Amino acid sequence: MPELPEVETVRRGLAPFLEGARIEAVALNRADLRFAFPERFAERLLGQTILRAGRRAKYLLFALSGGETWLAHLGMTGSFRFAGGTPAEPSRYRPPAAPGKHDHLVVDLHHPTLGSERLVYADPRRFGFVDLFQDEAESPFLRDLGPEPLGNGFDGPYLAARLRTRKAPIKAALLDQKLVAGLGNIYVCEALHRAHIAPTLPSARLVTPAGRASARLEDLVAAVRAVLLDALAAGGSTISDFRRADGGAGYFQHAFAVYDREGQPCPTPACRGTIARIVQSGRSTFFCPVCQR
Ligand SMILES: [Zn+2]
Numbered sequence: 001m002p003e004l005p006e007v008e009t010v011r012r013g014l015a016p017f018l019e020g021a022r023i024e025a026v027a028l029n030r031a032d033l034r035f036a037f038p039e040r041f042a043e044r045l046l047g048q049t050i051l052r053a054g055r056r057a058k059y060l061l062f063a064l065s066g067g068e069t070w071l072a073h074l075g076m077t078g079s080f081r082f083a084g085g086t087p088a089e090p091s092r093y094r095p096p097a098a099p100g101k102h103d104h105l106v107v108d109l110h111h112p113t114l115g116s117e118r119l120v121y122a123d124p125r126r127f128g129f130v131d132l133f134q135d136e137a138e139s140p141f142l143r144d145l146g147p148e149p150l151g152n153g154f155d156g157p158y159l160a161a162r163l164r165t166r167k168a169p170i171k172a173a174l175l176d177q178k179l180v181a182g183l184g185n186i187y188v189c190e191a192l193h194r195a196h197i198a199p200t201l202p203s204a205r206l207v208t209p210a211g212r213a214s215a216r217l218e219d220l221v222a223a224v225r226a227v228l229l230d231a232l233a234a235g236g237s238t239i240s241d242f243r244r245a246d247g248g249a250g251y252f253q254h255a256f257a258v259y260d261r262e263g264q265p266c267p268t269p270a271c272r273g274t275i276a277r278i279v280q281s282g283r284s285t286f287f288c289p290v291c292q293r
Contacts, residue, residue, distance in 0.1 A: 006074075045064070
C-alpha cells in the first residue's frame with residue numbers, strides 16, 4: 001500500500017516531464033477503477049496543459065491550464081509509467097514497459113522541450129481512482145485532510161491542541177487523516193518506535209497539564225518527519241534500481257526497524273527487546289515492548 005513517501009517519489013519522477021506537457025489524446029480502457037471515471041473525463045483532459053504535478057496526502061494532483069485539477073490515487077497496486085518514445089531523461093520513475101490488460105488509462109503527452117511521451121496508468125486490483133475538480137475545498141477527498149506531516153502546520157503546539165482531550169491510542173490518532181494527512185500503518189509504526197512511544201499510549205498523555213506539547217510529543221513530531229524523509233531518500237535510489245526489475249508496482253522495500261519484523265530483535269542500541277505484533281483497530285501494529293513506553 002503506497003503511503004506518502006511512495007506517492008511523493010512517484011510525483012518527483014513524473015513532474016519533470018508532466019509539467020508543461022500538453023494532453024493530446026486520452027484513452028480509457030474500461031468504465032471504472034474503484035469508482036467510475038468522472039463524467040467526460042477524457043474530453044475534459046484533452047488539449048489541457050499540465051501546469052504542475054503536486055501532491056496532497058496520498059493523492060497526486062495535476063493542475064490543468066483550464067483551471068481543473070486531475071486527482072489520482074494509486075490504491076494498493078496502481079502505478080504510472082511512461083511507455084512511448086523516450087525523451088531525454090524525463091523521469092527517474094521509469095519501470096519497464098509492460099503493456100497489458102491492466103493498462104486502464106493511457107494519456108499521450110507532448111512536452112515543448114522533451115518531446116512526446118505516453119503515460120500509462122495500470123492497476124491490477126483497481127483500488128485506485130481518478131477525479132477532476134475545480135476547487136480543492138469541494139473535493140470530498142481533500143477538504144477534511146489535516147496538515148501535511150512534512151509541512152509547517154504539523155508541529156508540537158498543533159498536536160498538543162488536538163490531542164489534549166483525546167483518549168484514543170496515539171497510533172490511532174496518527175492514522176486519522178483529519179489530524180495529519182498521508183500517514184499509514186507502516187510509517188506510524190516506524191515513527192512511534194523511533195520516538196520510543198508505545199502505540200497504545202493514550203494520546204492525551206503526550207500533552208502537559210497546561211496543554212503544551214511534552215518533550216515526548218516533540219520527539220514524535222521529529223520522528224515522523226525523519227522516518228518520512230528517510231523513506232523519500234531511499235525511494236529515489238531504489239526507484240532507479242527498479243528499472244532493472246521486472247513488472248509490479250513501482251514501490252520499494254525499506255529497511256524497516258519494526259514493521260513486519262515480529263519476533264526479531266529490536267534495533268534500538270542497547271535494547272534487548274523483541275519486536276511484538278498486536279492488532280489495533282483491525283490492523284497489525286509492530287513495536288518493541290521494552291523501549292517503547
Ligand atoms: Zn526496543
